[in-house]
Amino acid sequence: MKITYEEVRSDDAAAFAAFLTGEVWPFHSGGPVDAEAITRKVADGEYNCASVRTHWIVVDGERCGFVKAFDLDDGAPLFDLRIASAHRGRGLGTAAVEWLIVYLFDLLPGSNRIEATTRVDNAAMRAVFRANGFAKEAHYRQAWPGPDGVLYDAVGYAILRQDWLSRTVTPVHWDDELPR
Numbered sequence: 657m658k659i660t661y662e663e664v665r666s667d668d669a670a671a672f673a674a675f676l677t678g679e680v681w682p683f684h685s686g687g688p689v690d691a692e693a694i695t696r697k698v699a700d701g702e703y704n705c706a707s708v709r710t711h712w713i714v715v716d717g718e719r720c721g722f723v724k725a726f727d728l729d730d731g732a733p734l735f736d737l738r739i740a741s742a743h744r745g746r747g748l749g750t751a752a753v754e755w756l757i758v759y760l761f762d763l764l765p766g767s768n769r770i771e772a773t774t775r776v777d778n779a780a781m782r783a784v785f786r787a788n789g790f791a792k793e794a795h796y797r798q799a800w801p802g803p804d805g806v807l808y809d810a811v812g813y814a815i816l817r818q819d820w821l822s823r824t825v826t827p828v829h830w831d832d833e834l835p836r
């Protein structure tokens with residue numbers, strides 16, 4: 657299996673919108689994807705600019721997903737990762753995040769962390785974080801409105817540059833309430 661990561665370019669706008677609308681994304685909120693708005697944004701370069709970098713995940717020549725890093729200009733980039741349903745569970749998500757860490761820490765020498773959040777019941781994404789040395793840093797109660805009307809908890813993970821370099825996961829010190 658040969659995996660490459662290829663920039664989503666302005667002229668990919670229609671293909672990118674088709675990819676997003678052609679799949680169901682059960683763990684994302686915000687309602688149905690607006691194909692017209694996505695097409696316009698990609699065509700306008702909003703998916704690859706100073707603060708955003710988006711790459712197709714291409715497996716043996718086929719576009720199987722994408723990874724979009726954003727907030728690149730504020731020191732702690734975030735990302736969204738989407739694998740087409742037919743290709744989930746093959747290790748592509750884990751491999752994409754492994755690639756993204758190297759890409760972002762190389763692109764942003766001043767950044768010391770990469771962050772992401774997901775819905776609490778997104779077991780596959782949480783496994784991807786763990787496999788890549790991310791630590792759970794946050795638990796937001798009832799913060800993620802699901803398409804079914806349920807308010808799910810959200811969880812936040814991050815990886816530190818120093819942990820990535822030393823292949824460790826520094827645990828969060830949770831028991832830190834200050835004495836009165």
Ligand SMILES: CC(C)(COP(=O)(O)OP(=O)(O)OC[C@H]1O[C@@H](n2cnc3c(N)ncnc32)[C@H](O)[C@@H]1OP(=O)(O)O)[C@@H](O)C(=O)NCCC(=O)NCCS
Nearest residue numbers: 683737738739744745746747748749750774779780781783
């Ligand atoms: C979440 C997602 C990116 C994971 O990518 P993936 O390629 O399917 O995941 P991988 O094959 O790399 O598997 C990662 C781990 O999740 C586990 N896993 C895969 N599918 C799973 C499932 N449905 N339930 C529980 N665990 C699952 C795998 O066993 C693996 O665990 P391991 O490292 O302990 O072996 C992908 O499933 C996806 O795009 N889902 C829809 C969009 C989404 O939720 N994106 C997350 C946005 S924050």
